[in-house]
Structure formats: C-alpha cells, structure tokens
Amino acid sequence: MKNPALACRFAAGLLVAGTLSAPVFADSPAGGYDPQALFAPLSLPDAANAFRGGAGKQGPLFWQNRADYAIQAEIDPANHALRGEETITYTNHSPDALDVLWLQLDQNIYRRDSRAALGSPRPRAEATDGYQIDAVELDGKPVHFLVDDTRMRVDLPQALESGGKQLKLHVRYRYTVPGPWGGRTAVTPTKNGDIYEIAQWFPRMAVYDDLRGWDTLPYLGSEFYLEYGDIDYAVTVPWNYLVAGSGELTNPNEVLTATQRQRLAQAAQSDHTVLIRTPQEVTDPASRPKQSGTQTWRFHMAHTRDVAFAASPAFVWDAARINLPEGKHALAMSVYPVEAVGKDKWDRSTEYLKGAVEHFSAKWYPYPWPVAVNLAGHGAGMEYPGIVFDGIEDSGPMLFWISAHEIGHTWFPMIVGSNERRNAFMDEGFNTFIDIYASDAFNHGEYAPKRDSEYAPKGGNPVDEILPLLADAQAPTLMAPADSVGEKYRHPVSYFKGALGLVLLREQILGPERFDPAFRKYIATWAYHHPTPSDFFRFMSSETGEDLAWWWRGWYLNNWQLDMGVSGASYVDKDPAKGVTITFASKQKLVMPATLRIDFVDGSHRDVRVPVEIWRQSATPSLTLNTSARIKQLTLDPDHKLPDADRSNNSFVMP
Structure with missing residues (x-):
C-alpha cells in the first residue's frame, strides 16, 4: 500500500x-x-x-545482484525498542566493480528532520530518532559509512569485483518502534498486551541494476525496491509472547508447547480452520513452554526480498491447509487479539486467506512459501512477503477484501519484483486487477463483486x-x-x-x-x-x-479519453436486403475495439465486433455490413463495457 x-x-x-x-x-x-x-x-x-x-x-547479458541476510533481533517491551545485528552476504553479479554499497534505512522516515517529514503537509505529532547505527564492519574491521536521510553509503576499502564476488557486511543497530501512528510498523495496545508489528526493521541493501546503477530514491512513503536472497532471522522476546513471521519457523520444539505442535500438524492436514491457541488460552501461562525469561524464535525465508514479523502476548492463533497446484501445500495462519474474535470477524480470516491464496495460485502462479500469515493489528493494511498486517476492527466483506488484497501482493511485487518507488501501478494496479477475480471465485461469489x-x-x-x-x-x-x-x-x-x-x-x-x-x-x-x-x-x-x-x-x-459514437447509417442502394453502411465518429483521442449491436425491426439482433483498425486512417470511418433485414437501431458498446465519456451518441435510430 x-x-x-x-x-x-x-x-x-x-x-x-x-x-x-x-x-x-x-x-x-x-x-x-x-x-x-x-x-x-x-x-x-x-x-x-x-x-x-x-x-x-x-x-543474454541480463544480471541481478543478490543479498542474503542473517539477523538477530530483540524486542525491549519496556522501551518499545528493537535492537539488532545483521550479516549481509552481498553478491555482485554486475559487470562493474563496486567501491561503495548503499543500504536503505527506512526507520529514518520517522525522524522530524527526514525529507518525508519536512515535505509532508501534515507533520507527525510524534517522531523517533530513527536508526542508531552502532557499528558497520567488513571482515571484522570498522568501515566508513555515511547516513543521508533514509540511505546509508558504506565506503569499501577495496572494490567488490564483478563476476559473482561476495562480501559480508556486519551492521549493529537499534531504534524505537513507532506507536500506532507509525503507519506500516507499530506498537498497538490491546487488553492482553501490546502487539508489535515489525516491518522495515533491518538495514536492507539498495538495488544496483542495469537501469540506473544504485537506485537510491529516498523513502518518502512510496514503497520498496529490494534485492532477492535468503533470510534467516531470530527474534528474542519475553517468554509469554507469540511470534508470527515471514517464512518457516525452524525451532518449534523450543518455542511451542506439545499441544500447539500437535494442533499445527492437524491444521496442516485440514481444509477447515484449527485453533492453535484459543481465546481462553491467551491468558493461561500453560500456553507457553516456559513461564519466565525470554525465548528466541527462529525463521527461514527462502528467495525473498524482505521479511516482517509480529510479536505479542495477546495472540489468538489459528491455521488451515492451503492446497496448491501439483499436489503441494502451504499453511494459512491468522494471529489476532481477543477483541477481534467473532463469527463475522477474525474467526474467518484464515478461511479468507486460504481461499485467496488458492485462487491466485491456480489462476496465475503457485504461492512460493510454506506459510501465509494474516495479522490483526492497528490497521496498516500492509503487505510483506509471507505476512500481511490488517486491522483489529476489520470484519465481514471488508476483512475478506483487505485480506485478499494484501496477500495478493505476494504476486505483485513480492514475486514479480517491480520498482514500487517508481512504478506504483505495477504494484497496486496489477494486484487490484487480480483481486477482482478472487472476489468472484471465493465461496461462489460471497463477496462479489x-x-x-x-x-x-x-x-x-x-x-x-x-x-x-x-x-x-x-x-x-x-x-x-x-x-x-x-x-x-x-x-x-x-x-x-x-x-x-x-x-x-x-x-x-x-x-x-x-x-x-x-x-x-x-x-x-x-x-x-x-x-x-x-x-x-x-x-x-x-x-x-x-x-x-x-x-x-x-x-x-497519457490520460486520453474515449468518446466513440455512431454518426449515421444508410442502406446500400437504399435497399435493406443489400446491407448497411455505418459511419462512426470519435470526439476524443483514444479509441477501442467495441461491440456494435444491430437491432432489427423484427425483434432480433446481431452483435458485430468492430476492430480498432477501422480507426487507423480516419476519425470518421465507415463500415459496410452484410444485412438482409430492416434495422431499427444501431448501438455501439450496448453492454456498457467501455469508459465512453459521452454515451448519448452511441446509438443511432434508422429513419
């Protein structure tokens, strides 16, 4: 979004x-x-x-660089803060030697002096200090870096050569998580504890490509352009928290109870939603494998451009199997506070998620990751690979539409990685397009159109x-x-x-x-x-x-308009049995192929597709059709499928 x-x-x-x-x-x-x-x-x-x-x-000369990440992070609930360190393995497949690296520091958008804040007509009432970069190291040695708004330039002591050469960059950092006003990442209070919606949470490599070299547009609010790779990340949280994140949980035996692991196994075989932690269990310490200290949750996400996660003691958790093409499967999961429980509310979230992913997978391209997560939080309506952030208050058709739309972003731009900061329609427009057919398909059109x-x-x-x-x-x-x-x-x-x-x-x-x-x-x-x-x-x-x-x-x-019409018609040699010649006219700069309906006096009709080619040489083209009966009326676009600016000239009544 x-x-x-x-x-x-x-x-x-x-x-x-x-x-x-x-x-x-x-x-x-x-x-x-x-x-x-x-x-x-x-x-x-x-x-x-x-x-x-x-x-x-x-x-034949196409190339693309790669960024793999190993990240360790810890949530500090007392200060609403995150502390992390990452090792980036960056692979240079370009034909160029790179003497600098550029990283994206999205959390700096929340600084009062950020370009986005200063350029906004409505400055935020609150702000953070953005990223605090504690260290940037290469091979264990500090390297010079420069932070400029939401970007960081790292000066390499020796250029990274082309041809698939790699380096490992280590970054230590910390920041305050924005409150509910934070937009795409937030801390949201609920009756059983805060929900941390953690996104854009680690310094990420900017893209170096064949179009512009380093693409370093500052983060002003438009979204992302990121390299692909594998991401392993670990999140340390208090003992009573659940964590739901992008990718596969790799240490379930450490962070889940035996009952929860058994329920997950059941969900993996079920087309119906299975509760992993019930609303009644949210406040029960026995729903966690330990009752003090902290726990570290570990995830692996393959072939992705990003990861995000959510953490809270307040989560109800449910799941169901996703059926994918060629007999493959994934898992749909939802996490939400008890405030969102209800038969017309988040009780159906996993059903919605499952239905949307199955439709998109069958219609366009199979879902590529083992898990799809829907989170009920402050209502960002925001998408990340494998997890989407939606609203606690969402319900009914709105919850279906928002869930389908956000998980639909898996295909655009998570799989097809267009540059959202430059070409928004390849993200939102393409995704909204596939949403339309998902609504038609779900539960026999329950929420269609x-x-x-x-x-x-x-x-x-x-x-x-x-x-x-x-x-x-x-x-x-x-x-x-x-x-x-x-x-x-x-x-x-x-x-x-x-x-x-x-x-x-x-x-x-x-x-x-x-x-x-x-x-x-x-x-x-x-x-x-x-x-x-x-x-x-x-x-x-x-x-x-x-x-x-x-x-x-x-x-x-361009934003060219369409205004086609029928300006006249006459029978060939004034004889209805010999056919009819029809004259069209366009009053605007765009034309399209269209259906022409011929209504005959005897009550029958005939539809003819008028190709766009009739307009190639004239703004008032004529078309002669073989007809043998008297015509009552001619109508262009009778089913109202085209964005015609003025439909008053679309019909012509034969004299």
Whole structure:
C-alpha cells in the first residue's frame, strides 16, 4: 500500500476519488481524434538492449545482484525498542566493480528532520530518532559509512569485483518502534498486551541494476525496491509472547508447547480452520513452554526480498491447509487479539486467506512459501512477503477484501519484483486487477463483486467511475513517479486506473484466451526479477500477438479519453436486403475495439465486433455490413463495457 491508513481501505473497492489534487505530469488533451497520433510508432521509456530484449524478457547479458541476510533481533517491551545485528552476504553479479554499497534505512522516515517529514503537509505529532547505527564492519574491521536521510553509503576499502564476488557486511543497530501512528510498523495496545508489528526493521541493501546503477530514491512513503536472497532471522522476546513471521519457523520444539505442535500438524492436514491457541488460552501461562525469561524464535525465508514479523502476548492463533497446484501445500495462519474474535470477524480470516491464496495460485502462479500469515493489528493494511498486517476492527466483506488484497501482493511485487518507488501501478494496479477475480471465485461469489464496498455504490459501473479522472486536466498519468502523485490522486490512478486498464485489456481488447496465458507467462518469466513498464508492455504485445502500442500510449503514457459514437447509417442502394453502411465518429483521442449491436425491426439482433483498425486512417470511418433485414437501431458498446465519456451518441435510430 502506498498510504497505510487510507490505501488499505481502498484495496477493498474500486473508486475514483471525488476530490482530486494538484497537477503532477498532467497530460489531458482538449479533444479531437488523430489517428496519426494514436497509431504512431511508440518509443518506450526504456530501450531494448542485450540486458532486456524486444520481447520483454531478460536478454543474454541480463544480471541481478543478490543479498542474503542473517539477523538477530530483540524486542525491549519496556522501551518499545528493537535492537539488532545483521550479516549481509552481498553478491555482485554486475559487470562493474563496486567501491561503495548503499543500504536503505527506512526507520529514518520517522525522524522530524527526514525529507518525508519536512515535505509532508501534515507533520507527525510524534517522531523517533530513527536508526542508531552502532557499528558497520567488513571482515571484522570498522568501515566508513555515511547516513543521508533514509540511505546509508558504506565506503569499501577495496572494490567488490564483478563476476559473482561476495562480501559480508556486519551492521549493529537499534531504534524505537513507532506507536500506532507509525503507519506500516507499530506498537498497538490491546487488553492482553501490546502487539508489535515489525516491518522495515533491518538495514536492507539498495538495488544496483542495469537501469540506473544504485537506485537510491529516498523513502518518502512510496514503497520498496529490494534485492532477492535468503533470510534467516531470530527474534528474542519475553517468554509469554507469540511470534508470527515471514517464512518457516525452524525451532518449534523450543518455542511451542506439545499441544500447539500437535494442533499445527492437524491444521496442516485440514481444509477447515484449527485453533492453535484459543481465546481462553491467551491468558493461561500453560500456553507457553516456559513461564519466565525470554525465548528466541527462529525463521527461514527462502528467495525473498524482505521479511516482517509480529510479536505479542495477546495472540489468538489459528491455521488451515492451503492446497496448491501439483499436489503441494502451504499453511494459512491468522494471529489476532481477543477483541477481534467473532463469527463475522477474525474467526474467518484464515478461511479468507486460504481461499485467496488458492485462487491466485491456480489462476496465475503457485504461492512460493510454506506459510501465509494474516495479522490483526492497528490497521496498516500492509503487505510483506509471507505476512500481511490488517486491522483489529476489520470484519465481514471488508476483512475478506483487505485480506485478499494484501496477500495478493505476494504476486505483485513480492514475486514479480517491480520498482514500487517508481512504478506504483505495477504494484497496486496489477494486484487490484487480480483481486477482482478472487472476489468472484471465493465461496461462489460471497463477496462479489469486489467493488461493492463503502466507497462504491452497489451496482455502479467502474467504466463510468473512471470518467472524471480521464477528464481531469490536472490528473497524473500511470507513468508518473510514485512520489510525485498526490494522495488524492494516488488511489484513482495507481489502483483503479491501473486495474481497469488490465480488465479492459483482458476482456475487451485481447480476450481471456490470449491475455491469461500471456499474463501467467509474464509472472513466471519475471519471478524474483525486476521488470520495468517497458518490459511489461513489450512482453504482453509479443506474447499475445497484438501490437498494443496504441493502448500503452493512450491509457498508460497519457490520460486520453474515449468518446466513440455512431454518426449515421444508410442502406446500400437504399435497399435493406443489400446491407448497411455505418459511419462512426470519435470526439476524443483514444479509441477501442467495441461491440456494435444491430437491432432489427423484427425483434432480433446481431452483435458485430468492430476492430480498432477501422480507426487507423480516419476519425470518421465507415463500415459496410452484410444485412438482409430492416434495422431499427444501431448501438455501439450496448453492454456498457467501455469508459465512453459521452454515451448519448452511441446509438443511432434508422429513419
């Protein structure tokens, strides 16, 4: 999510905001269709080369660096603090020798003097001191480092050579965990103790890639761009805490009771939710294997770009089996305080999580990790690999939608690792798109359609709700940098327009038969890699066998509107038996393939697909169809599937 308090709620429904903010990279044409402009050759932002080819795939010289982590951390409840140390094994697959390393220090966004804080129209009422870096060492020796806002530069005494050479960087650090106001990471009080939602909690390597070298955009609130690797982490907490985190718990015999281990084994074989710790057991010391001191929980997460965890004495815990393709399985788990218990509340969380993961896995790409966790906390509505943070108060359809949306981020951008700080639509838009079909699939459409939420009236048409955004001369395009898009535009553009663009591409331009296999192949091709918008555009055009340059130009690179209509019709030689010639007109810069419905006087009708190619040479093209009966009316887009700005000219009544 781009804004944790608001973005997570938007994830439950498709919406165009009623009030829109100041201009960012505005491009809203005054109108007038020009076929030479729409169908001109398209130069994409990133040129094809030996690293990224013309088919949208990795080229023969493609490379990607790797970051593996071994982390030890301890929660200090008395001071709401975390202390940690990490060893980063960094592998340089680039063709360049690297004399510096850049790390991301996301906790520094909470400093009063951070770029994000100073640039925000509403400064936070509270703040922290961010990361306190106690040591940075290479081979046991201190190395010089420089902290600049949310980044840290480490100066290497000797350059790290190319060709897969490695180094091990050791960092010791500490910070105060933000309170509930902290957004994506927080301490949230409940009646049985605090919930620690711990994310962006260790210094992480910035990405060095073939596009920009070190990509060191400061953390201003837009999300992440991270290297892949394996992460082993250990979390020390008081004896009465449970910890739920990304990846596999590797020491269950040390931190779980025999009863809890037996229940987990039962859950691993069950399609129904099994309670691992009941609400009644939350305050029972016997639900922990020891009754004093601390315990260390150990986790392993393979092939990931990040990990997060939650810790609390207040957790109810349940789980169920996830059924994956090819007979494989994973485990869906939920942890939540007793305040969230209820048959319409978090009692169904694991059911929702299981259903969403099974749908996404069967439809697009198998879930890659052993566990998926849903946490009830202060309501960040935030996603991390293998674990998502949702709200204690969530219930009913909202809980399903938010759970499905957040775990849907497993596919975008946790598996397909796009750069969220630059291209938000490849994160939120792609994920919102797959959410739509997950809502249709769950429990025979129990919560379908997805957009039936507090934000969108039941029965509303999303192609109409996008119209104010397309008509707004101040609106940014989908390609605008994420940090340059104001909050009032963020959801209409990145989420709604990004998702609707794929719905239109799938259902109106290509058809599911071409779109679905290509989209699945895109995910598999770019799994655990870093595609750009140009890679996606090229890939989908190549795989679907369709030159989509006009669509990328109109919907993504610009906010061009659509206003097609039927301007006239006449029978050939004035004889209905010889056919009909129909004239179309476009008053805006974008056109699309559309259905033309011919209603005959005898009460029958015929639908004809009008391809986009009729518009390649004229703004007022004509089409002659073989018909043999008298026509009552012609209607373009009769089922209201297209975002047509003015539908008053879509129908023509024959004289």
